[in-house]
Structure formats: structure tokens, C-alpha cells
Amino acid sequence: MSRIKDINLAPAGETKINWVERNMPVLKGIGADFAESRPFEGLKIALSVHLEAKTAYLCRVLEMGGAQMYVTGSNPLSTQDDVAAALAAGGMEVFASYGCSMEEYEDCLCKVLEAGPNIIIDDGGDLVHLMHTRYTSLIPQVLGGCEETTTGIHRLKAMAKEGSLRFPMVMVNEADCKHMFDNRYGTGQSVWDGINRTTNxxxxxxxxxxxxxxxxxxxxxxxxxxxxxxxxxxxxxxxxxxxxxxxxxxxxxxxxxxxxxxxxxxxxxxxxxxxxxxxxxxxxxxxxxxxxHFDxxxxxxxxxxxxxxxxxxxxxxxxxxxxxxxxxxxxxxxRLVNLAAGDGHPAEIMDMSFAVQALSAEYLAEHRGELQPGVIPVPRDLDEAVARRKLKAMDVEIDSLSLEQRDYLGV
Ligand SMILES: NC(=O)c1ccc[n+]([C@@H]2O[C@H](COP(=O)([O-])OP(=O)(O)OC[C@H]3O[C@@H](n4cnc5c(N)ncnc54)[C@H](O)[C@@H]3O)[C@@H](O)[C@H]2O)c1
CATH class of the missing domain: 3.40.50.720 (NAD(P)-binding Rossmann-like Domain)
Structure with a gap:
């Protein structure tokens, strides 16, 4: 049973989600593919990412792939109540509200873990940390997870180094299609949007x-x-x-x-x-x-x-x-100015970051049982697939290497 601020806010949240959907063509294409291949059929995904419209659309795309979604935010000040309401109104399990106390925030993280997820999508490492401290009995059913940001990856690498990370975690932030665009151009623009709209x-x-x-x-x-x-x-x-x-x-x-x-x-x-x-x-x-990431x-x-x-x-x-x-x-x-005082990164940027997330989650589902506990990079072909999809959506064509050029370069 979802725990959100007010289900009556759903129409306003729906409008926001429709707007980002128009501007996230790569994720939309992946959603269409997932609807056919259903890679997450029978799987539960727990997700803790700043809960605004782009994240909501990622949740919908994963749901199109057959996942049962359990959703929370990753910061009490970045949750948008209307967006949370729109997801809950569509039948998803959502536990998040703007401005909640740190105790309530942690309680929401617990709620998505108590569902017994098979895949974890984390942003900053809070879900993985809780799983390894309070919910260790649920670890055996976890196929793996994906981490969105630099800070979360620092935490995961520390756990992997001391040998305490007990399932594979894909380092989404390390993909070129994530940090080169999201961290640089996304943060570059949205931080100023947050500061400017707040201070005027x-x-x-x-x-x-x-x-x-x-x-x-x-x-x-x-x-x-x-x-x-x-x-x-x-x-x-x-x-x-x-x-x-x-x-x-x-x-x-x-x-x-x-x-x-x-x-x-x-x-x-x-x-x-x-x-x-x-x-x-x-x-x-x-x-x-x-x-x-942290305040x-x-x-x-x-x-x-x-x-x-x-x-x-x-x-x-x-x-x-x-x-x-x-x-x-x-x-x-x-707290994160672009999310706590703005709408986060532009949709076209999160199109790429969340495309990497969605395909990494699919990778975990496809390779269940084959991957070792620890941090794993995003496969190069997956990274390139996102770039190719994005170029296509932007109607940009590029050259390909001829056989002679491949020989010359030794690829
Ligand atoms: N606001 C957002 O939307 C958003 C988006 C992506 C990442 N992040 C977060 O932003 C932070 C930075 O991410 P990044 O990808 O740029 O990381 P990065 O590792 O590429 O860069 C961090 C830089 O900070 C420097 N640094 C570390 N301690 C310092 C100190 N005390 N004084 C001055 N410089 C110091 C490091 O040398 C490094 O060059 C992380 O917490 C990450 O999770 C936020």
C-alpha cells in the first residue's frame, strides 16, 4: 500500500510525466522494446532515485518490461508529491513525500526493501547500505543492482574493497553516456536553473x-x-x-x-x-x-x-x-540545489542516464546467476548502444570504419 502525500495531486504529476516522455525518446524506445521482450517478468525492482518526473518515467519503462516496482526518493527535499501521486494512482507501490523527516525518509527506504526486491536501483548508496545492515536475510534473492551517482560508487567501491559487497552492482555513473553528459551538461545547466529561479x-x-x-x-x-x-x-x-x-x-x-x-x-x-x-x-x-550528493x-x-x-x-x-x-x-x-530547489536535470540528459539504468537492469536480469558480487562496469556495447540511439533520435548520422580502417587501427 503506497504512502504518499495526496493522491489528488496525480493529474498535475501526470502532466509533468507526459512532458518528459515527449523529451526522452531513447527511454521511450527502450520501453517499447521492453514491452515486447518483458525482461523483468516476475521480478521486483526497488528504486531509490530523486523522485521527479524523469524518474517516474523510468519507473514506467521498467514496469513495461514486466517489473513490479517499489519506489522511493533519494532525498527528502527532492521528492515531488504530484509525481509520486501519479505513479501511485497508476497502481505502483510508492513511498515518498516532500520534506519528510530523516526518520520517515529511512522508513520509506525500508518499505521498498521489505518487498524483497530482485534488482535494486540506487542513487547515493542508501538502499544498498540498508540491505547490508538491516535486511541481510533478503540478500540471497537479489540478482544485483545499479548505482546512479559518483558518491554511491565511492561507497560501493569501499565495500567491495573490504569484501563486504554481497551482490553485483553496475556502476551506471561510470558509463560515458552518463557522467560525460549528466554530470557535466546536466548539472551545469540545472544547478544554475535552481540558483536562478530561487534567488532571482x-x-x-x-x-x-x-x-x-x-x-x-x-x-x-x-x-x-x-x-x-x-x-x-x-x-x-x-x-x-x-x-x-x-x-x-x-x-x-x-x-x-x-x-x-x-x-x-x-x-x-x-x-x-x-x-x-x-x-x-x-x-x-x-x-x-x-x-x-550529500548535505x-x-x-x-x-x-x-x-x-x-x-x-x-x-x-x-x-x-x-x-x-x-x-x-x-x-x-x-x-542540499542538492538543482533537485531541492529545481526540477533536476533536463529531460534530454536524463534520457541517456536512465537509458543506461534501464539497459543495465536488463543486463542484470539477462545474466542472472552469472555475475560475481562486486562492482561491475557498464558493458561498452551497452554504452555505445545508448549513444547510437541518442544520435538517431537527434537525427545525427556518423561515419563507420571501413574494413581497411579497422585493420589500420587494429580494431
Ligand atoms: N547535483 C546533481 O545533480 C549531481 C549529478 C551528478 C553527480 N552529483 C554529485 O556531485 C558530486 C561530484 O560528482 P563528480 O561526478 O563531479 O565527481 P568527480 O569525482 O568527477 O569530481 C569531484 C572533484 O572534487 C574534488 N574535491 C574533492 N574534495 C575536495 C575538496 N575538499 N575541495 C575541493 N575539491 C575537492 C576532487 O579532486 C574532484 O576533482 C558527487 O557527490 C556526485 O554524487 C550531483
Whole structure:
């Protein structure tokens, strides 16, 4: 029995899902294929991904393939209640509501696991972690799972290294058709959409500090530059830092950048990137945002402790008044800005990421019993199949290698 906020919101959610379906042609094609081949017939899939319209459409595509879906979100602030209602109204088991407490959030994760899933689709590693701590008796029936994001893969690799990961997990984030597009162009655009719609302030001419020059940080910096910002990058990896320098950005430690920035965006996957020592030297009115998976990159607890008072400055923006009267503003409580204060990535981008998810889940179903516990890469042919489908949907043709060229290149 689903647990959502209000089933009457379903029509509004349905409209959102229809819109993304129009813009996700690759996933739509996969759904049509699944409806014929039914790769998940008799299988239960537990899914924990930011529950908005694109995710809902992925759930429908998996259902078309015969799966019995058990769905929850992956962050209390990224669930859209109307979308959850639309899925529940269609008969899917959904456990999620916007703004629920951390206890309720974890309870929803438990609910989808208690269904006894055969495949797990995770985003950040919470489902897999719970499965290995509280639901170990259910592990034998798990064929495997798929992990969506960088942070989840860090957690899985740590488990695999210590030998505790007990089923195969496909590293969806490592597919080229995922991180090269979703992390870079998706995060690049949607982070700015979230910041701009929430603040309604100008970016041009401001100092934007981007922490982390990985796939996401490159996209966020590129779009900041396009909006006319003066971009400063902070990094810990010397190669990535050098790349940022050569891409034309200023690179410096956070201790220095803190005093210069007007808008800060953390996207490192690390914790404690912006802390008390930085808050203390920031300018009046500086805006703090995070786009990394967990809300630990900006030390929100430290900011709370430091502040003498706090107030709602605008929907999704809290002003923290520090001793001396300076105010710093945090968007969406330091949670993923593009999801907690926006609609997430554009549909055309998630078309590719979720196509990789859907085909990886099919791969697990097709290879049941053959795969060893541990982290496994997305097969190269699957990655290329998604790229080919996307090019076709965009009406872009490419050359193919002749036999002579294949010989010459040794492929
Ligand atoms: N907001 C979204 O929609 C979205 C989308 C994809 C990924 N993510 C998340 O964003 C985070 C980054 O993902 P990615 O794919 O760019 O990872 P990545 O590994 O490619 O890049 C992270 C970068 O941060 C740097 N870094 C680590 N600690 C740092 C610190 N303390 N200070 C400065 N730099 C530091 C690393 O050296 C690295 O270059 C992850 O948590 C990931 O799960 C968010």
C-alpha cells in the first residue's frame, strides 16, 4: 500500500510525466522494446532515485518490461508529491513525500526493501547500505543492482574493497553516456536553473566559487562563465586544478576564495569543504549552495551554531545572521540545489542516464546467476548502444570504419 502525500495531486504529476516522455525518446524506445521482450517478468525492482518526473518515467519503462516496482526518493527535499501521486494512482507501490523527516525518509527506504526486491536501483548508496545492515536475510534473492551517482560508487567501491559487497552492482555513473553528459551538461545547466529561479538575482559580474573541478564542477563552471560570472575554482587534485587553470579560471584555496565569492557552489562529493573559518571571512550577503550528493559539503550545522539568528529570506533561502550583523544565505538547507530547489536535470540528459539504468537492469536480469558480487562496469556495447540511439533520435548520422580502417587501427 503506497504512502504518499495526496493522491489528488496525480493529474498535475501526470502532466509533468507526459512532458518528459515527449523529451526522452531513447527511454521511450527502450520501453517499447521492453514491452515486447518483458525482461523483468516476475521480478521486483526497488528504486531509490530523486523522485521527479524523469524518474517516474523510468519507473514506467521498467514496469513495461514486466517489473513490479517499489519506489522511493533519494532525498527528502527532492521528492515531488504530484509525481509520486501519479505513479501511485497508476497502481505502483510508492513511498515518498516532500520534506519528510530523516526518520520517515529511512522508513520509506525500508518499505521498498521489505518487498524483497530482485534488482535494486540506487542513487547515493542508501538502499544498498540498508540491505547490508538491516535486511541481510533478503540478500540471497537479489540478482544485483545499479548505482546512479559518483558518491554511491565511492561507497560501493569501499565495500567491495573490504569484501563486504554481497551482490553485483553496475556502476551506471561510470558509463560515458552518463557522467560525460549528466554530470557535466546536466548539472551545469540545472544547478544554475535552481540558483536562478530561487534567488532571482543576476550572475553576471559576480564572483562565483566552484569547489571541485570534476565532471560536475566543469559543467557548473562553464555555465557560470556563460552567464558572465568571474569564476574561481577550488580543488585538491593537482591535475584537475591545472585543468581549471588552463580552462581559464582562477584557482586558489578556499581560505582565499572565501573572502571573494558572491555565490559558492560545492560539488566535490567530500565533506566539510566550507566551514566556520570560511563563513567568518565571507562578504555580507554571500550565497551558499551545494550540488554534491550529500548535505555535508557546506557545514550547515556549523553555520547554525555560529549564527545568532535565522530567518526565511525567500522560499528555499534561509538567512543566517552572524555575530556582528553579517548575513549569509543558504539555499535549500545545503542540499542538492538543482533537485531541492529545481526540477533536476533536463529531460534530454536524463534520457541517456536512465537509458543506461534501464539497459543495465536488463543486463542484470539477462545474466542472472552469472555475475560475481562486486562492482561491475557498464558493458561498452551497452554504452555505445545508448549513444547510437541518442544520435538517431537527434537525427545525427556518423561515419563507420571501413574494413581497411579497422585493420589500420587494429580494431
Ligand atoms: N547535483 C546533481 O545533480 C549531481 C549529478 C551528478 C553527480 N552529483 C554529485 O556531485 C558530486 C561530484 O560528482 P563528480 O561526478 O563531479 O565527481 P568527480 O569525482 O568527477 O569530481 C569531484 C572533484 O572534487 C574534488 N574535491 C574533492 N574534495 C575536495 C575538496 N575538499 N575541495 C575541493 N575539491 C575537492 C576532487 O579532486 C574532484 O576533482 C558527487 O557527490 C556526485 O554524487 C550531483
Amino acid at each position: 538575482l543576476i550572475v553576471a559580474g559576480k564572483y562565483v566559487v566552484v569547489s571541485g573541478y570534476g565532471w560536475c564542477g566543469k559543467g557548473v563552471s562553464l555555465r557560470a562563465k556563460g552567464l558572465g560570472a568571474k569564476v574561481i575554482v577550488t580543488e585538491t587534485d593537482p591535475v584537475r586544478a591545472l585543468e581549471a587553470v588552463m580552462d581559464g579560471y582562477e584557482v586558489m584555496p578556499m581560505a582565499k576564495a572565501a573572502a571573494l565569492g558572491d555565490i559558492f557552489i560545492t560539488v566535490t562529493g567530500c565533506s566539510g569543504v566550507i566551514t566556520k573559518e570560511h563563513f567568518e571571512v565571507m562578504k555580507e550577503g554571500a550565497i551558499l549552495t551545494n550540488a554534491g 555535508v559539503e557546506v557545514d550547515m550545522a556549523g553555520l547554525e551554531k555560529l549564527a545568532v539568528s535565522k530567518y526565511e529570506a525567500r522560499h528555499n533561502i534561509e538567512g543566517y545572521v552572524l555575530p556582528g550583523g553579517k548575513t549569509l544565505f543558504a539555499i535549500a538547507q545545503g
